[in-house]
Amino acid sequence: MTSDNGRRKDPGWKYNYLANVEDKNAVTCLFCNKVTKGGIHRAKQHQVGNFKNSTKCLKCPDHVREELAQYMAEKKSEKENYDKMPDFDDIDNMIEIEDVDDDEVEEYISRLFYLAGIPVNVARLNEFKWAIEAIRQYGPNMKPPSYHELRVPILKKEVAYTNELLSDHKQDWKKYGCSIMSDGWTSRTNRTLINFLVNCPSRTMFVKSINASSFMKTEEKTFEVLDTLVEQIREANVVQVVSDNGSNYVLAGKLLEAKRPNLYWTPCAAHCIDLILEDIGKIPRIAKTLEMAIQLTGYIYNHGGVLNMMREYTKQRELVRAGKTRFYTSYLTIKSIYKQKHTLRAMFTSEEWVRSRWAKEANAKRIVETILMPSFWNTIVYILKVMGPLVRVLRLVDNERKPAMGYIYEAMDRAKEAIIKAFNENEERYSNIFKIIDERWECQLHRPLHAAGHLLNPEYFYFDDNIATNHEITAGLYACIQRLVPTAEIQDKIMVELPIYKKAEGLFGIELAKRSRKTRAPEQWNFLPPKKKKSDFYDLSYIITHTYFFNITEWWSLYGSSTPNLQQLAIRILSLTCSACGCERNWSVFEQRDVIDPISLDDIDESNEWLLGEMGVEPSMNVEDELVFDDDDDGLTWGVVARAVGVGEPRKNTRFQTKSRASSKASTSQPNIEEEDADFDETEEENVDGYKSGSSGFESDGNLSEDSDDDL
Incomplete structure (x- = not known):
């Protein structure tokens, strides 16, 4: 045995x-x-x-x-x-690896990235650097974790570690209050999903995602889901619930406010502004130009040879193709086309193009006609003047790193002022635009929280005497006091403390507090390392940890102790986000949704310049007067070229031609977009120089710059 x-x-x-x-x-x-x-x-x-x-x-x-x-x-x-101990079969290889130089070590690491399909952005994470350092300190006998260890025991430890981090995050909910962010969308498998996150100034935390395919349009069920989430987060911590303004959410929000008298339901500001842009895009002349621009990019990107030719002319710079989920991507398309105006003109009038096989196609001829059409470019400039300020506001409210509640009220006013200046105060040019903005602002976007945030922001309150006497703003603050402060005793104390803030008494009036009321955002860039080249991106983690931002909640923490009850309310209001789109952006990464984030890393906070009054427009000239060649003594202009090829004047069409064109539109990939008479004066529309950063125009965020297209 x-x-x-x-x-x-x-x-x-x-x-x-x-x-x-x-x-x-x-x-x-x-x-x-x-x-x-x-x-x-x-x-x-x-x-x-x-x-x-x-x-x-x-x-x-x-x-x-x-x-x-x-x-x-x-x-x-x-x-x-x-x-x-290593396997005997690996001894020789291990000795060889131990003797490699720096270049070979980098090759081994990079090969792992390439073979495993790991995004190279992972190398920017501190966790990647920490992992390399941990291996170095452990020494040559480091045994890599197995497949099973990564899937089970190590994963459990990481979950426990993450929960530990989140427990600290939850403490901030009590201090600052928080916003519940809700975003519903449809996955590639046609499931309607709702993602829920909780936002406070320190960070945004994912809570859960639910399949709402069976009840997405039912306001009662939507209310039950929101109410359950408020109960989970605790009502005392929740200041607002932010969602899109679909009809189901509007009704669910009213039900929630009726049951929970100490919080607000707020529509997503980014979604509202996107709807404003969409309404503006329905104006006939703008709609036609946008459609022509989409046809232009579609034709180029659907023909590989044309695309390669364009890249040669633009030096590998791309055009933005409009997305399906958010309308502001159409603005980005227009902007990118305008930036390449000269190169597109040069390409479609070049001998190379004329000799190409594409030049003989009917669709290509319509594209060339569009490129040479003066009113096309004039309307593009009109669109940029109208939409540019609104896109800036969108970028402000869609910024997760800096709460926008104290800025959105002023931002909307500044955007309208910028539009007025862009058209030299000619009301006929923008009155229809303001009507669209005001309708959305009054019925959807303007909320008591926005007004209260404006009054409690020292950056504006102490520099504008009209704020304290403005009935709308004051009423918004009082509404917030009554709703967000649960007891009458504390409400009365806040009303006693409010004059101290308004008169700048106590710590509010000391020189330290006065000097820090207003800190200009452009100073932040002095803290950034120089770029090696203009196309480089800044590491977002570096920006967050090394950049100083004026934080109005910190201002209240430092100087509001003489009004403790008002201080607590101000911090809770000014710490709030205005958007639920951070939720959308996080999940669009995994579902490959057609969403383009307009905030690029190296101009991520430039939306603040709208709040600094830096928007202006210089006198412009008509596109027809632009010279084809800058050094041409004969004065050949693009207007002459347009008339020579027959696109200088709009064509007149019979009713039969219009009907025939409409009936054949479904079967034609490139419908013929006819030119219409301008509904506004074009003589002062087209001039790139009218948008330079020095003149505080659209160029100041790189919108029309030839050197900056990070957000394209």
């Missing part, structure tokens, strides 16, 4: 035996005759005792226990040492 070499070496066989030679798992104890299933190892555990999966043998002598325990400990130590 014990003739083989392994049994002779293992002392366990001296005190156990096999009752059945054919069954080597059933081992019988010599002392108590107990049969253990699991081989000799389990039998030794039975005799030594104190093992979780075995009962202790009460008849085993102590010296046997000691002998077996010592043997088992030695075997365990040998196994651990063996596991740390």
Whole structure:
């Protein structure tokens, strides 16, 4: 029974035996005759005792226990040492790797990225650098985690670590209050999903995602979901619930406010502004130009040869193709086309194009007609003047790093002022635009929280005497006091403390507080390292940790102690986000949704310049007067070229032609977009120089710059 070499070496066989030679798992104890299933190892555990999966043998002598325990400990130590040693087959390779230089080490690391399809942005993470440093400090005997270890035990540890981090995050909810962010969307499998996150100034935390396919349009069920989430986060911590302004959310928000009298439901400001842009895009002349621009980009990107030709002319710069989910991507399309205006004109009038096989196609001829059409470019400039300020507001409210509640009210006013200046105060040029803005602002976007945030922002309150006497703003603050402060006693204390803030008494009036009321955002860039080239991106983690932003909640924390109740309310209001789109952006990464984030890393906070009054427009000239060649003494202009090819004047169409064109539109990939008479004066529309950063125009965020297209 014990003739083989392994049994002779293992002392366990001296005190156990096999009752059945054919069954080597059933081992019988010599002392108590107990049969253990699991081989000799389990039998030794039975005799030594104190093992979780075995009962202790009460008849085993102590010296046997000691002998077996010592043997088992030695075997365990040998196994651990063996596991740390490399396989003999890998010794040569390991020695070779240990002797490699820096370049070869980088090759091994980069090869892992390439073969495993790891995004190179992972190298920017601090966690990647920490992992490399941990391996270096451990030494050459580092054993990589196995597939199973990564999937189960290590993952469980990481979940516990993450929960620990989130517990600290939850403490901020009590201090600052928080916003519940809700965003519903449809996945590629046609499931309607709702993602819920909780936002506060420190960070945004994912809570859960639910499949709402069966009740997305039902306001009662939507209300139940929101109400349950408020209960989970705790009503005392929640200041507002932010969602899009679909009809189901509007009604659910009203039900929620009725049941929860100390919080607000707020429509997503980014969604509202996007709807404003969409309404503006429905103006006939703008709609036609946008459609022409989309046809232009579509034609280029649907023909590989044309695309390659364009890239040669634009020096590998791309045009933005409009997205399907958010309308502001159409603005980005228009902007990118305008930036390449000269190169597109040069390409479609070049000898290379004329000789190409595409130039003879009917669709291509319509594209060339569009490129040479003066009113096309004039309307593009009109669109940029109208939409540019609104896109800036959109970027402000869509910024997760800096709460926008204290800025949105002023931002909307500044955007309208910028539009007025862009058209030299000619009301006829923008009155229809303001009507669209005001309708959305009044019925959807303008909320008491926005007004209260404006009054409590020292950056504006102490520099504008009209704020304190403005009925709309004051009423918004009072509404917030009554709703967000649960007890009448605290409400009364806030009303007593409010004049101290308004009169700048106490700590509000000291020189330190006065100097820090207003900190200009452009100063932040002094803290950034220089770029090696203009196309480089800044590391977002560097920006967050090394850049100083004026934080109005910190201002209240530093100087609001003389009004403690008002201080707490101000911090809770000014810490709020205005958008639920951070939720959307996080999940669009995984679902590959057609969403373009307009905030690029190296101009991520330039939306603040709208709040600094830096928007202006210089006098412009008509596109027809632009010279084809800058050094042309004969004065050949693009207007002359347009008239020469027959696109200088709009074509007149019969009703029959219009009807025929409409009926054939579904079967034609490139419908013929006819030119219409301008509904506004074009003589002062087209001039790139009217948008330079020095003149505080659209160029100031790189919108029309030839050197900056990071957000394209």
